[in-house]
Amino acid sequence: MDLRDLLKNIEDYIDKDVTLEGWIRNHRDQKTFGFIDFSDGTIQEHLQIVYTDSLANFKEIQKVLIGCAIRVVGTIVKSNGKQDYEMQAKEIEVVGECPDDYPLQAKGRPTREFLREIAYLRPRTNLFQAVFRVRSVAAYAIHKYFQDRGYVYFHAPIITASDCEGAGEMFQVTTLPIDKIKGEVDYKKDFFGKMANLTVSGQLEAETFALAYKKTYTFGPTFRAENSNTKTHASEFWMIEPEIAFCDLEKDMDIMEEMLKYVVKYVLDNCSLEINFFDSFVEKGLRDKLERLVTSKFVRIDHEEVIKILKEANIKWEFEPEYGEDIAKEHEKYITEYFKGPVFIKNWPKDIKAFYMKQNEDGKTVAAVDLEVPGAGELMGGSQREDDYNKLIKRMEELKMDYKAMDWYLNLRKYGGTVHSGFGMGFERLLIYLTGVDNIRDVIPYPRTPGNCEY
Amino acid sequence: MDLRDLLKNIEDYIDKDVTLEGWIRNHRDQKTFGFIDFSDGTIQEHLQIVYTDSLANFKEIQKVLIGCAIRVVGTIVKSNGKQDYEMQAKEIEVVGECPDDYPLQAKGRPTREFLREIAYLRPRTNLFQAVFRVRSVAAYAIHKYFQDRGYVYFHAPIITASDCEGAGEMFQVTTLPIDKIKGEVDYKKDFFGKMANLTVSGQLEAETFALAYKKTYTFGPTFRAENSNTKTHASEFWMIEPEIAFCDLEKDMDIMEEMLKYVVKYVLDNCSLEINFFDSFVEKGLRDKLERLVTSKFVRIDHEEVIKILKEANIKWEFEPEYGEDIAKEHEKYITEYFKGPVFIKNWPKDIKAFYMKQNEDGKTVAAVDLEVPGAGELMGGSQREDDYNKLIKRMEELKMDYKAMDWYLNLRKYGGTVHSGFGMGFERLLIYLTGVDNIRDVIPYPRTPGNCEY
Numbered sequence: 001m002d003l004r005d006l007l008k009n010i011e012d013y014i015d016k017d018v019t020l021e022g023w024i025r026n027h028r029d030q031k032t033f034g035f036i037d038f039s040d041g042t043i044q045e046h047l048q049i050v051y052t053d054s055l056a057n058f059k060e061i062q063k064v065l066i067g068c069a070i071r072v073v074g075t076i077v078k079s080n081g082k083q084d085y086e087m088q089a090k091e092i093e094v095v096g097e098c099p100d101d102y103p104l105q106a107k108g109r110p111t112r113e114f115l116r117e118i119a120y121l122r123p124r125t126n127l128f129q130a131v132f133r134v135r136s137v138a139a140y141a142i143h144k145y146f147q148d149r150g151y152v153y154f155h156a157p158i159i160t161a162s163d164c165e166g167a168g169e170m171f172q173v174t175t176l177p178i179d180k181i182k183g184e185v186d187y188k189k190d191f192f193g194k195m196a197n198l199t200v201s202g203q204l205e206a207e208t209f210a211l212a213y214k215k216t217y218t219f220g221p222t223f224r225a226e227n228s229n230t231k232t233h234a235s236e237f238w239m240i241e242p243e244i245a246f247c248d249l250e251k252d253m254d255i256m257e258e259m260l261k262y263v264v265k266y267v268l269d270n271c272s273l274e275i276n277f278f279d280s281f282v283e284k285g286l287r288d289k290l291e292r293l294v295t296s297k298f299v300r301i302d303h304e305e306v307i308k309i310l311k312e313a314n315i316k317w318e319f320e321p322e323y324g325e326d327i328a329k330e331h332e333k334y335i336t337e338y339f340k341g342p343v344f345i346k347n348w349p350k351d352i353k354a355f356y357m358k359q360n361e362d363g364k365t366v367a368a369v370d371l372e373v374p375g376a377g378e379l380m381g382g383s384q385r386e387d388d389y390n391k392l393i394k395r396m397e398e399l400k401m402d403y404k405a406m407d408w409y410l411n412l413r414k415y416g417g418t419v420h421s422g423f424g425m426g427f428e429r430l431l432i433y434l435t436g437v438d439n440i441r442d443v444i445p446y447p448r449t450p451g452n453c454e455y
Numbered sequence: 456m457d458l459r460d461l462l463k464n465i466e467d468y469i470d471k472d473v474t475l476e477g478w479i480r481n482h483r484d485q486k487t488f489g490f491i492d493f494s495d496g497t498i499q500e501h502l503q504i505v506y507t508d509s510l511a512n513f514k515e516i517q518k519v520l521i522g523c524a525i526r527v528v529g530t531i532v533k534s535n536g537k538q539d540y541e542m543q544a545k546e547i548e549v550v551g552e553c554p555d556d557y558p559l560q561a562k563g564r565p566t567r568e569f570l571r572e573i574a575y576l577r578p579r580t581n582l583f584q585a586v587f588r589v590r591s592v593a594a595y596a597i598h599k600y601f602q603d604r605g606y607v608y609f610h611a612p613i614i615t616a617s618d619c620e621g622a623g624e625m626f627q628v629t630t631l632p633i634d635k636i637k638g639e640v641d642y643k644k645d646f647f648g649k650m651a652n653l654t655v656s657g658q659l660e661a662e663t664f665a666l667a668y669k670k671t672y673t674f675g676p677t678f679r680a681e682n683s684n685t686k687t688h689a690s691e692f693w694m695i696e697p698e699i700a701f702c703d704l705e706k707d708m709d710i711m712e713e714m715l716k717y718v719v720k721y722v723l724d725n726c727s728l729e730i731n732f733f734d735s736f737v738e739k740g741l742r743d744k745l746e747r748l749v750t751s752k753f754v755r756i757d758h759e760e761v762i763k764i765l766k767e768a769n770i771k772w773e774f775e776p777e778y779g780e781d782i783a784k785e786h787e788k789y790i791t792e793y794f795k796g797p798v799f800i801k802n803w804p805k806d807i808k809a810f811y812m813k814q815n816e817d818g819k820t821v822a823a824v825d826l827e828v829p830g831a832g833e834l835m836g837g838s839q840r841e842d843d844y845n846k847l848i849k850r851m852e853e854l855k856m857d858y859k860a861m862d863w864y865l866n867l868r869k870y871g872g873t874v875h876s877g878f879g880m881g882f883e884r885l886l887i888y889l890t891g892v893d894n895i896r897d898v899i900p901y902p903r904t905p906g907n908c909e910y
Binding site: 023024068132193209213221417 | 670901
């Protein structure tokens with residue numbers, strides 16, 4: 001049986017015999033008995049297995065090393081030790097050996113840098129076991145939130161011939177023999193008959209679904225070929241991009257707030273052991289931080305007001321806050337501390353935001369919003385979308401975009417177009433917030449960064 | 456409110472006023488009244504809205520065309536017409552116009568080929584509305600099945616430097632300026648410092664998670680650069696690849712059978728309107744086909760036995776069945792008819808299967824399985840994985856594979872390796888089975904095929 005099912009219903013199994021299959025995480029052997037720290041990976045918790053020289057293969061078992069796979073039959077008993085219960089083994093069978101060059105030995109705590117080098121083994125450590133289970137549960141929480149509310153899950157195309165943001169370095173996808181190209185590329189001969197790239201966002205395509213299903217969301221991989229080696233940049237990451245018709249910026253913020261609280265609460269409820277582990281070993285106060293988020297009321301404030309507060313603050317900034325400009329990390333931090341909680345900063349200067357955002361009547365700002373969260377900075381960004389056909393074309397012309405190639409996008413404004421909004425959340429950014437693990441390379445099973453594409 | 460919430464609780468709303476926002480799907484106007492066929496995309500069903508010349512803007516509303524977005528306030532009443540209920544409008548506001556060049560007019564049923572040309576509008580038709588909602592609900596059912604049973608959802612890397620199957624045409628991913636390459640390519644200068652491709656399968660990486668978490672599954676996009684233009688091939692498609700430690704081929708089949716039945720039943724229960732639609736307009740008998748699958752017992756039979764049955768059949772085959780060889784579509788069809796239900800064909804000839812499959816003791820076959828389903832052919836394929844380090848190396852040598860580059864994969868057999876198995880299911884193949892829609896281009900929102908990369 002799975003250790004998860006055993007431990008979650010432990011009272012039903014006291015004094016009963018069960019069979020478990022899993023791995024030895026630690027092993028202490030004495031003359032006439034031994035202790036095995038057992039895990040099968042189905043739950044963060046381990047089980048202590050006690051064996052004695054009554055085992056037929058006692059001498060063999062005494063020698064088994066960390067990492068071995070075993071099958072064990074034994075009785076679950078209440079324990080006098082640190083644990084509340086343990087297993088008294090009746091039979092232990094080694095089903096997979098593990099030599100002593102196994103990199104995950106019990107002595108010393110391996111650094112995260114070292115574990116990145118053996119990424120294929122790191123989910124066997126307590127830290128990464130917890131991280132990637134939270135990744136799985138948080139992903140499910142996101143699906144559950146949207147599906148329970150009637151949203152349609154939209155698989156945005158990964159290979160694309162259009163660049164959503166009109167910015168950002170993209171990866172090219174090709175089947176051309178690139179060592180044989182001489183000068184100009186004849187894309188008619190490429191697989192799709194045109195130049196193709198990996199998507200940087202599924203938003204524009206998601207809008208087509210919002211105007212058919214009213215409520216839709218994407219959850220899939222997106223790509224940026226930025227040559228930046230920071231703790232928060234990866235070349236391949238997963239994004240959630242909901243898109244809702246008949247929804248203005250205020251309603252959009254309602255959904256952002258409700259969804260985030262739902263997901264955080266779901267993880268608190270369903271990954272309690274993992275959160276405790278992070279709270280003890282990764283980020284002191286993590287649980288409290290997450291619990292406070294769930295009960296807090298998010299502030300909503302205009303960008304212009306934020307600049308005013310920053311300017312009035314008695315602080316020597318590294319970057320001076322300015323009206324009409326973006327804000328820096330230090331400003332994000334200050335503003336969440338100022339309001340003692342999450343802050344929606346809305347109505348941003350038009351010139352620093354994307355072409356598709358709804359132009360406000362002041363002629364200077366757009367109906368965009370960023371969510372700033374204590375201890376994490378920007379966690380989500382959203383906007384009401386420009387639904388005026390002519391204004392959208394005019395804006396694309398100003399930005400020298402090829403709007404004719406995007407007639408389908410423009411036509412959404414022509415054929416029963418309506419107020420609609422959406423937002424994007426980087427899944428790994430959420431995971432960094434949920435786990436306290438501060439490097440994006442440690443919340444992705446096999447991260448891709450410049451110069452790095454192992455496995 | 457959402458039409459979905461209204462219609463699912465219709466009895467609570469009879470004789471009450473509600474506000475709806477959505478689109479006009481059809482419109483018949485008479486002298487003093489009119490009928491609007493209304494949909495907001497949150498449910499397959501439409502609502503009939505009746506208005507009369509008591510509306511302040513009656514003349515304006517009489518003129519509104521198909522595709523317009525409207526906001527309507529009205530009373531839900533029991534109806535004498537074909538519908539059980541309808542709305543008597545008190546206010547109708549046009550919030551988004553739609554001109555008469557809108558391609559989705561009520562007259563005539565547009566062909567699927569025509570709709571592919573306007574893929575961004577097709578989810579507004581009844582057929583595609585149903586297809587992509589089933590896609591969404593089926594995706595969720597898959598997540599729910601695995602999450603409820605403690606599987607960890609694993610995001611396999613999309614960009615990869617290793618080719619799982621050792622076969623199959625791959626897409627190359629690069630940031631090199633390919634028009635400036637002269638002869639040999641210096642991959643040190645490419646983004647990842649080596650040649651990189653789009654993944655064809657996440658299985659090998661998923662095995663690393665199975666040996667840490669016991670139970671894992673992938674659900675993500677995979678890619679094949681095959682130049683085939685058939686109804687069942689797409690260059691970009693989604694795959695589900697579960698992988699389970701301490702699981703042999705028999706248990707693997709148990710899981711395949713249980714999962715498939717769960718997902719089909721979930722869709723029957725949660726997309727009843729959509730299944731009825733397909734049953735009426737796409738594939739007669741679809742509901743019955745799906746219901747029979749849920750209650751049937753899947754047959755398990757060796758490949759060798761299947762060949763024997765095929766040879767003994769009194770049929771003139773296009774392709775003669777042979778021991779040691781693959782089977783053709785006509786054979787798949789015959790064998791599911793022979794057993795009147797789904798059939799697991801297991802223990803396949805080693806030479807026609809992948810290197811990682813567990814070699815049986817007969818020296819000729821591997822512990823592989825394909826699931827054949829009436830009316831769909833092969834729906835899933837799985838295998839027990841070779842867990843013998845030396846046998847695996849020997850097999851890779853025979854196939855001239857660079858096994859040294861895959862030391863991490865081999866090491867899974869060395870460090871606490873154990874019996875483990877898994878399977879793969881093409882998500883679109885499942886959708887074709889669930890909907891009766893027989894072209895893969897019609898079950899993917901924005902399909903990618905040779906020469907085709909729109910949106």
